[in-house]
Amino acid sequence: MIRHLAAASLLLSTACLAIGPAAAADPGITDTEILIGDVEPLTGPPALLGVAASIGHKIAIAEANAAGGINGRKIKYVLEDDGYVTARTIQGVKKVIDVDKVFAMIGISGSGQSIAVMPVLEKSGIPSVIDVAPVKFLWEPPRKNVFVVGQSYEEGIIHLVNFLADKNPGKKWGLITQDDDYGITVRDGFDTVVKAKKLNVVYSGNYKKGQQDFSSDMLQLKDSGAEVFLAGGIISENIAMMKELEKLSIKPVTGIFWPGRIEPVLKLMGPAGDGIYAVDYVEPFAGEAGKAFLEKAKPLVSEAEFKGINRYTMTGYAAAKVLIAAIERCGKQPTWACTIAELEKTRNVETGVMAPISFGPGVRFSNQKLQIMQADTATLSFKPVQ
Amino acid sequence: MQYLIQLLISGLAIGAIYGLIAMGFAVIYKSTGLVNFAQGEMTMITAYIAWTISTTVSGNVFVVAVGAILAAVLLGLVIERLVMRPMLGEPVFATVMVTIGLAVILRSAINFIWDAYPHGLDIGMGRGIVHLGGIGVRTGQIAVIVTLLALLAAIWAFFRYSKVGVAMRAVAADDRTALLMGISATKVHALAWAASSVIAGIGGVFFALSYDLSPAMFQLGLKAFPATILGGLDAVLGSGLGGLLIGITENLAGGYVGSGMKEVAGFAMIIVVLMIRPFGIFGERDIERV
Numbered sequence: 001m002i003r004h005l006a007a008a009s010l011l012l013s014t015a016c017l018a019i020g021p022a023a024a025a026d027p028g029i030t031d032t033e034i035l036i037g038d039v040e041p042l043t044g045p046p047a048l049l050g051v052a053a054s055i056g057h058k059i060a061i062a063e064a065n066a067a068g069g070i071n072g073r074k075i076k077y078v079l080e081d082d083g084y085v086t087a088r089t090i091q092g093v094k095k096v097i098d099v100d101k102v103f104a105m106i107g108i109s110g111s112g113q114s115i116a117v118m119p120v121l122e123k124s125g126i127p128s129v130i131d132v133a134p135v136k137f138l139w140e141p142p143r144k145n146v147f148v149v150g151q152s153y154e155e156g157i158i159h160l161v162n163f164l165a166d167k168n169p170g171k172k173w174g175l176i177t178q179d180d181d182y183g184i185t186v187r188d189g190f191d192t193v194v195k196a197k198k199l200n201v202v203y204s205g206n207y208k209k210g211q212q213d214f215s216s217d218m219l220q221l222k223d224s225g226a227e228v229f230l231a232g233g234i235i236s237e238n239i240a241m242m243k244e245l246e247k248l249s250i251k252p253v254t255g256i257f258w259p260g261r262i263e264p265v266l267k268l269m270g271p272a273g274d275g276i277y278a279v280d281y282v283e284p285f286a287g288e289a290g291k292a293f294l295e296k297a298k299p300l301v302s303e304a305e306f307k308g309i310n311r312y313t314m315t316g317y318a319a320a321k322v323l324i325a326a327i328e329r330c331g332k333q334p335t336w337a338c339t340i341a342e343l344e345k346t347r348n349v350e351t352g353v354m355a356p357i358s359f360g361p362g363v364r365f366s367n368q369k370l371q372i373m374q375a376d377t378a379t380l381s382f383k384p385v386q
Numbered sequence: 387m388q389y390l391i392q393l394l395i396s397g398l399a400i401g402a403i404y405g406l407i408a409m410g411f412a413v414i415y416k417s418t419g420l421v422n423f424a425q426g427e428m429t430m431i432t433a434y435i436a437w438t439i440s441t442t443v444s445g446n447v448f449v450v451a452v453g454a455i456l457a458a459v460l461l462g463l464v465i466e467r468l469v470m471r472p473m474l475g476e477p478v479f480a481t482v483m484v485t486i487g488l489a490v491i492l493r494s495a496i497n498f499i500w501d502a503y504p505h506g507l508d509i510g511m512g513r514g515i516v517h518l519g520g521i522g523v524r525t526g527q528i529a530v531i532v533t534l535l536a537l538l539a540a541i542w543a544f545f546r547y548s549k550v551g552v553a554m555r556a557v558a559a560d561d562r563t564a565l566l567m568g569i570s571a572t573k574v575h576a577l578a579w580a581a582s583s584v585i586a587g588i589g590g591v592f593f594a595l596s597y598d599l600s601p602a603m604f605q606l607g608l609k610a611f612p613a614t615i616l617g618g619l620d621a622v623l624g625s626g627l628g629g630l631l632i633g634i635t636e637n638l639a640g641g642y643v644g645s646g647m648k649e650v651a652g653f654a655m656i657i658v659v660l661m662i663r664p665f666g667i668f669g670e671r672d673i674e675r676v
Contacts, residue, residue, distance in 0.1 A: 046502075047502035048504075176645065205644075207645055207646070210608075212606070213637075215640075216397075216636075216645065219396070235600070240597055240598070247522040248522055267506070
């Protein structure tokens with residue numbers, strides 16, 4: 001008898017543990033709605049990224065809602081601003097999970113903020129798809145409920161530097177990076193190729209986050225005789241660097257990273273930005289896929305939001321599509337456990353804005369395919385380099 | 387030699403922008419005894435308004451200049467009337483905290499009113515490059531240096547000879563006695579906020595001309611504050627010159643020591659100067675510190 005009771009208790013406990021948090025909670029779902037939460041920098045300098053990514057989420061949600069929602073339930077999007085302040089990211093994620101009681105999380109701020117908020121997300125067990133900041137810490141080691149759409153900064157830089165090195169053999173190199181996690185990742189990727197290809201680096205600078213005047217830095221670059229330059233700024237910094245180079249009448253072969261690969265940057269760089277190379281894993285707007293995405297987005301967002309579309313809108317859109325598809329596959333009564341299991345089963349999901357997305361058992365990073373693009377000032381666009 | 391001259395010219399150009407914003411700090415401090423931590427944000431707002439005028443109403447340089455100046459005056463007056471005047475008589479610490487709160491609100495306003503994208507202020511001038519003996523300089527950079535020097539002279543004359551300037555000095559020295567002499571302290575405060583907003587706004591507009599507008603522009607206030615401390619918190623002219631010194635020091639450090647030293651150099655300089663002259667190079671000895 002005791003043995004039977006013990007076995008029954010064990011079975012019950014195991015069942016509770018297996019379905020535990022999801023079955024017990026399963027918040028954010030009513031008969032008519034499913035809540036999806038997001039915390040992004042909507043104010044402060046990186047708002048350019050956060051706002052654009054949230055527009056991508058809205059497009060995917062509007063598209064799904066227009067098609068009847070997820071198995072009859074409309075998706076409601078709960079968006080919080082963290083102002084790119086880590087403490088506010090944590091506060092915002094807790095608020096969205098505990099107060100708004102969303103069913104799943106998407107997006108989630110920048111690199112440092114995502115890293116800081118990881119214990120909260122992991123402890124909550126809520127299905128989460130991060131698309132704003134693909135940093136290795138988020139998927140190494142893999143966390144049960146956290147999935148990341150994108151490509152790592154380091155891989156991106158390695159791809160770009162490899163391309164530029166192959167195209168410009170024997171040339172002198174210059175590099176400037178920001179003094180933070182982002183800059184360290186850029187530098188690490190650069191150093192990997194420098195070591196492998198024995199590149200001749202004649203200038204290596206480091207600027208403080210928030211620096212706006214690059215006159216002495218670019219003068220040093222000119223003085224060093226660098227012929228190939230990796231501009232490791234984010235957005236405004238790269239513009240300032242290119243304009244300084246224009247003032248100094250030099251034009252090295254220049255590569256920039258995807259955070260700055262947005263069309264308005266080219267307008268501000270003017271002729272100084274013509275021909276610069278960039279690496280990215282989302283399609284350029286100048287290509288067929290990019291144009292098709294804009295066509296799709298136009299009726300789904302406001303005029304102001306449409307103007308705010310940039311590459312981060314594509315990453316946000318793709319991540320939201322993957323999450324929505326996973327919830328949808330769970331049928332009429334989606335749970336956290338099912339959504340996580342379905343996210344894990346994601347195979348070659350087409351979003352139209354990047355290569356097909358896949359995860360797998362223990363694989364929480366989509367590892368998107370990279371491509372090189374080149375700036376064309378005349379059309380203010382980036383075009384793929386064949 | 388050309389390397390050094392290029393560093394000096396670039397340093398003077400960015401230093402002139404710091405100097406203008408630093409003068410904005412000093413004008414308010416000199417008249418009200420208050421450090422306005424929203425100075426960088428006020429600078430940024432004026433620059434954004436100038437950009438809006440240039441893109442929606444007119445790109446004519448005079449229209450943009452007059453519009454931006456009027457907007458800066460209005461901004462200064464509104465802030466003084468709605469935010470600062472109710473704080474009269476409150477502890478300095480509380481009033482300073484209000485300026486910090488104001489800074490955050492103005493910073494957020496950029497994204498709500500405008501957007502987070504960088505923008506270029508194009509008024510048909512200021513962006514061209516001229517080559518002086520092989521050294522490239524943007525015309526906007528030359529203009530900001532000239533403007534700073536002209537403003538330094540004008541402000542010196544204003545405080546020295548005009549009735550209003552003398553009244554402002556009187557209120558700064560002893561507002562109760564000034565009141566007994568028939569000077570309205572509130573009017574002087576309002577004027578100081580308006581003047582500070584305009585002077586710093588000019589710096590912001592020149593920055594936008596030479597570089598670009600972006601929501602990160604508020605950080606110019608953080609760069610200009612050391613210039614004010616260096617020149618003297620109560621020294622309007624000294625603050626302007628302090629800006630030039632900080633700009634040159636930053637560029638020389640960046641050019642000769644290393645790019646990482648650029649942002650540190652200005653602060654290192656003020657630490658050294660303040661150890662020798664705690665009231666700044668041109669400041670008066672009796673400064674009540676916050």
